[in-house]
Amino acid sequence: MMVESASETIRTAPSNQNGVSSLSSQSDGGGVDLLHLQQQQALQAARQFLLQQASGLNSPGSTEIKQSPVQVPVSMAMMSPQMITPQQMQQILSPPQLQALLQQQQALMLQQVKLRQNALTNSTSLCLCCDQQQLGSKQLAFQQQLIQMQQLQQQHILNLQRQGLVPLQPTQDDSNFIPSSLFPAMCPSDLQQLWKEVSGVQSSDEALKQAEGLDLSTNSSNSTSAFPKAASAHIPLHSLPNGQRLFEWISSFTKADSGDDHVPLYSKGSQPPSSHHEEHASSHPLYGHGECKWPGCEALCEDMGQFIKHLNNEHALDDRSTAQCRVQMQVVQQLEIQLAKESERLQAMMTHLHMRPSEPKPFNQPLNLASSGSLLKRECDAYPEGLPHPPTSAATPITPLRQGPSVISSSSLHTHSHSHTHGVGPIRRRNSDKYCTPIASELAQNCEFYKNADVRPPFTYASLIRHAILESPDRQLTLNEIYNWFTRKFAYFRRNTATWKNAVRHNLSLHKCFVRVENVKGAVWTVDEVEYQKRRPPKMTGSPTLVKNMISGLGFGSLNASYQAALAESSLSLLNNPHLMSPPTAASLNMLHVGHDDVSSTVEQVNSNGSCSPTLSPQQYSHAVHVKEEPTELEEDSRPVSLLANVTHSLPLPSDERDLEEDLPMEELE
DNA sequence: TTTACACTAAACAACG
DNA sequence: ACGTTGTTTAGTGTAA
Numbered sequence: 001m002m003v004e005s006a007s008e009t010i011r012t013a014p015s016n017q018n019g020v021s022s023l024s025s026q027s028d029g030g031g032v033d034l035l036h037l038q039q040q041q042a043l044q045a046a047r048q049f050l051l052q053q054a055s056g057l058n059s060p061g062s063t064e065i066k067q068s069p070v071q072v073p074v075s076m077a078m079m080s081p082q083m084i085t086p087q088q089m090q091q092i093l094s095p096p097q098l099q100a101l102l103q104q105q106q107a108l109m110l111q112q113v114k115l116r117q118n119a120l121t122n123s124t125s126l127c128l129c130c131d132q133q134q135l136g137s138k139q140l141a142f143q144q145q146l147i148q149m150q151q152l153q154q155q156h157i158l159n160l161q162r163q164g165l166v167p168l169q170p171t172q173d174d175s176n177f178i179p180s181s182l183f184p185a186m187c188p189s190d191l192q193q194l195w196k197e198v199s200g201v202q203s204s205d206e207a208l209k210q211a212e213g214l215d216l217s218t219n220s221s222n223s224t225s226a227f228p229k230a231a232s233a234h235i236p237l238h239s240l241p242n243g244q245r246l247f248e249w250i251s252s253f254t255k256a257d258s259g260d261d262h263v264p265l266y267s268k269g270s271q272p273p274s275s276h277h278e279e280h281a282s283s284h285p286l287y288g289h290g291e292c293k294w295p296g297c298e299a300l301c302e303d304m305g306q307f308i309k310h311l312n313n314e315h316a317l318d319d320r321s322t323a324q325c326r327v328q329m330q331v332v333q334q335l336e337i338q339l340a341k342e343s344e345r346l347q348a349m350m351t352h353l354h355m356r357p358s359e360p361k362p363f364n365q366p367l368n369l370a371s372s373g374s375l376l377k378r379e380c381d382a383y384p385e386g387l388p389h390p391p392t393s394a395a396t397p398i399t400p401l402r403q404g405p406s407v408i409s410s411s412s413l414h415t416h417s418h419s420h421t422h423g424v425g426p427i428r429r430r431n432s433d434k435y436c437t438p439i440a441s442e443l444a445q446n447c448e449f450y451k452n453a454d455v456r457p458p459f460t461y462a463s464l465i466r467h468a469i470l471e472s473p474d475r476q477l478t479l480n481e482i483y484n485w486f487t488r489k490f491a492y493f494r495r496n497t498a499t500w501k502n503a504v505r506h507n508l509s510l511h512k513c514f515v516r517v518e519n520v521k522g523a524v525w526t527v528d529e530v531e532y533q534k535r536r537p538p539k540m541t542g543s544p545t546l547v548k549n550m551i552s553g554l555g556f557g558s559l560n561a562s563y564q565a566a567l568a569e570s571s572l573s574l575l576n577n578p579h580l581m582s583p584p585t586a587a588s589l590n591m592l593h594v595g596h597d598d599v600s601s602t603v604e605q606v607n608s609n610g611s612c613s614p615t616l617s618p619q620q621y622s623h624a625v626h627v628k629e630e631p632t633e634l635e636e637d638s639r640p641v642s643l644l645a646n647v648t649h650s651l652p653l654p655s656d657e658r659d660l661e662e663d664l665p666m667e668e669l670e
Numbered sequence: 671t672t673t674a675c676a677c678t679a680a681a682c683a684a685c686g
Numbered sequence: 687a688c689g690t691t692g693t694t695t696a697g698t699g700t701a702a
Contacts (some may be wrong), residue, residue, distance in 0.1 A: 040683075202691095262701085448700085461677080462676085479691060479692085480690085503677065503678070505690095505692060505693085506677085506678085506692095508691095508692080508693095509692055510693085510694085654700090
């Protein structure tokens with residue numbers, strides 16, 4: 001994003017002293033000198049901050065941070081510090097960074113002013129009045145600089161607002177409002193540094209030591225390094241811009257209902273318990289292991305009472321606490337961003353591994369593409385939802401899966417190339433009507449699905465032919481009408497016509513149940529139901545068998561045959577599409593596995609009536625499927641919904657028991 | 671392993 | 687001659 005120009009001129013950062021001295025040497029003495037000095041300190045601190053960010057990006061310990069959104073452009077950060085003008089600094093630094101720096105510089109300048117005061121009062125100055133006048137002028141210059149810095153910061157925010165980078169917040173105060181979107185610019189090390197910097201404002205000796213240990217200009221600046229450690233750095237309220245507003249702002253997120261102005265982060269339990277501020281006598285979020293957990297404090301407190309006293313005294317609602325709180329907000333923000341990124345990474349990993357913890361349908365797209373791939377010659381966009389919903393119908397008993405075609409067997413996968421050569425898949429579909437004939441209800445329920453989805457129906461040719469014939473008004477059909485019925489009812493049979501038509505003819509001739517009758521219009525085919533039932537195995541009259549098959553259908557390895565077909569088609573198509581999946585095995589098997597899971601969950605939704613949730617019915621989405629048909633085959637598609645669908649929908653949906661009894665042909669359709 | 675069934679492919683013939 | 691319809695055979699795979 002912003003690091004694209006990181007390779008541009010990068011110079012080794014010279015020492016801070018060079019920058020300061022070279023500039024300060026050009027300055028005059030007196031107030032102007034001090035003003036320049038303060039400006040250079042501010043710039044120096046900002047440069048140092050940028051350098052820290054740049055180095056933090058390359059530090060081995062910050063590999064995670066590398067991926068965090070770095071809003072400070074590296075190309076800018078890597079520039080020579082002298083090259084950075086205040087305007088550039090304004091553009092580089094985000095408002096919170098600027099503000100932190102400004103506050104820090106303000107604190108430093110205050111310290112310097114006080115130091116100078118002390119030095120002047122204790123010095124052997126020749127003229128106190130001159131000194132005081134000089135001091136007054138310097139203070140005036142200092143105040144002017146404060147105003148300038150504040151204006152700079154405000155201008156920066158306004159610029160960002162104009163650029164749309166910062167949402168306008170009319171209710172928020174100008175310079176004190178720190179847009180949350182700008183917080184993540186800092187890496188944890190920066191935040192830690194900021195903490196140190198902010199904490200360095202405090203007057204304690206260790207805080208000053210911390211400040212001296214910083215990489216800020218205090219190390220190189222003569223004036224700051226000469227600070228007496230006893231210098232008071234407590235920032236008076238008026239010394240900070242909009243100090244009162246700062247209080248208001250920070251009060252909005254600290255303890256809104258706290259009546260104790262001095263203990264914004266700690267209440268004595270009088271309030272209703274909240275998640276964060278709920279304290280017991282023995283615990284406090286800011287107190288642990290005998291010391292204050294306030295960032296940068298670590299003051300030892302023997303007990304809670306002492307801690308409370310310490311908290312009230314040292315961490316009252318003032319500018320310092322406010323600034324520290326802001327920094328803590330940045331820390332939290334950064335962590336949240338990091339958490340979001342890690343979560344996103346986890347999601348991507350799980351998606352890649354097909355674990356799909358909570359995502360709606362990550363594998364829909366591959367399936368979708370697959371189904372519209374080789375087998376369909378991309379005629380069919382397959383399932384609009386991408387998900388080949390199992391055509392498990394409400395009234396359809398779970399198809400005995402063993403009959404189902406073992407569509408995902410290795411043999412099927414293995415022989416698919418052969419099948420693909422010949423058009424129709426090699427999937428041996430044992431009849432789903434072997435034990436029971438759910439074809440009527442199945443087709444009635446999933447009529448639209450099969451009509452639009454390029455899924456091979458889990459029925460034998462014989463059963464389909466029989467169904468087609470029985471569906472006809474006269475219970476007789478010509479061969480061409482049977483063909484039309486196939487193409488009309490099943491998108492799958494809109495291609496590879498030679499193969500399946502040959503199979504239809506073969507079945508008509510082979511099976512005795514199909515009787516050819518000479519008619520005035522020519523030869524028609526009828527169904528000899530007795531013969532048909534003869535060839536059928538003993539049906540599932542007994543519930544044990546049914547239950548067994550149902551249970552097996554609920555099993556992991558067994559699927560609804562239709563869904564198996566769908567999966568098989570999709571997977572096989574996917575396997576044969578090198579553009580969609582180069583290594584065929586793992587991903588496809590994973591996908592199938594996922595499909596299994598989905599089906600299992602789907603089947604588990606079968607209610608007590610044996611029907612599935614309607615949301616899982618293919619009909620729910622088949623309306624959006626548009627299958628481009630072969631021109632020679634689509635003569636029937638302009639017809640209204642099939643008779644079967646009309647009839648069966650107008651009647652009570654056949655139940656499982658009805659399917660079991662459908663050996664009587666008249667019952668099936670009437 | 672055997673058997674039955676289903677599917678695919680193919681050859682062939684008859685017919686319009 | 688060609689396409690359609692119908693029959694038959696062979697091979698293969700699956701499941702019981």
